[in-house]
Amino acid sequence: MDLNKLVNNAMAEIQESGFVEQVVKKQLESTISSIISDLFRSYGTFGETLKKQIEEQLNIDFGNLNIAGYNQLVLNAVKEKLDEAIHIEGVQKIKEAMDKMLGDPVKEIKLSELVEVMKEEKTGWGNTDHDDEVTVDIDNRSTLSFIGLDEEEGKERFECKYRFSVCEDGSINTMQIDGKEFNNKIIMGGLRGFEKTLFKMYASGTKIIVDEDDVNTYYSDREY
Incomplete structure (x- = not known):
């Protein structure tokens, strides 16, 4: 039995079937996937850099928002509408009361x-x-x-x-x-x-x- 010949024949068959190519491809995919996963992990270099960039973009200066001023603006608007409603309603009630009180007076x-x-x-x-x-x-x-x-x-x-x-x-x-x-x-x-x-x-x-x-x-x- 020629063992070398058997091995060579088997290798030829494996090569022809594309098995080696498939294994290499699978390993490459696994390796690349692992590298990308490591790259995007929060503690990785890319992850840390990306996190920093996002934080900078989302950074809100609450000191410049003037929340107190905004609240006062809202309160002023509400107060204005309330005063307007009270004035209109009050004047109408006064008119009704005076009409009822005075009626049709004799001259x-x-x-x-x-x-x-x-x-x-x-x-x-x-x-x-x-x-x-x-x-x-x-x-x-x-x-x-x-x-x-x-x-x-x-x-x-x-x-x-x-x-x-x-x-x-x-x-x-x-x-x-x-x-x-x-x-x-x-x-x-x-x-x-x-x-x-x-x-x-x-x-x-x-x-x-x-x-x-x-x-x-x-x-x-x-x-x-």
């Missing part, structure tokens, strides 16, 4: 008619708990008429619940309720009944015609 009313309104407010809902008549005190001066009204009888003018002065042309000069005077700077709250009527007249510029001789001071259910 002119006689004192005798005003006294009847006061009596009606007192006797509303069938109320009989009142004196026989009301107090109407009138002090006519050269340019003003000082008037005191009260649901009770026998009151002096300065004791009356409702006190006001009227100019010659009928315009209201001053108005007081329980000693509290209306003026352009004060709007009294919580007014009801006759008090609200007087405020509407004052605020709307209603004129009062002082027809002193036509005033009836007696309540309708106790008239003599």
Whole structure:
């Protein structure tokens, strides 16, 4: 048996089959894969360099972001919108309240008619708990008429619940309720009944015609 010949023949067959080529290729692939893996490992030279470059690109200077200023900008924008909404809503509510309070005021009313309104407010809902008549005190001066009204009888003018002065042309000069005077700077709250009527007249510029001789001071259910 020629052993050399057998080996040579076997090598020739292996070479022809491409086995050696396949093994070399496989080993080369494995070696290259290992080299690349090592290269890209975080502790490798390439990995460290790549990490450094990425960190530099992603480096954010928070000191230059001015987060506080940004927050203040947002707060200012929110506050502006809130103020705007509150102003619009507030003005609308005030308008609605004033429309409801003032209604459709009369331009002119006689004192005798005003006294009847006061009596009606007192006797509303069938109320009989009142004196026989009301107090109407009138002090006519050269340019003003000082008037005191009260649901009770026998009151002096300065004791009356409702006190006001009227100019010659009928315009209201001053108005007081329980000693509290209306003026352009004060709007009294919580007014009801006759008090609200007087405020509407004052605020709307209603004129009062002082027809002193036509005033009836007696309540309708106790008239003599």
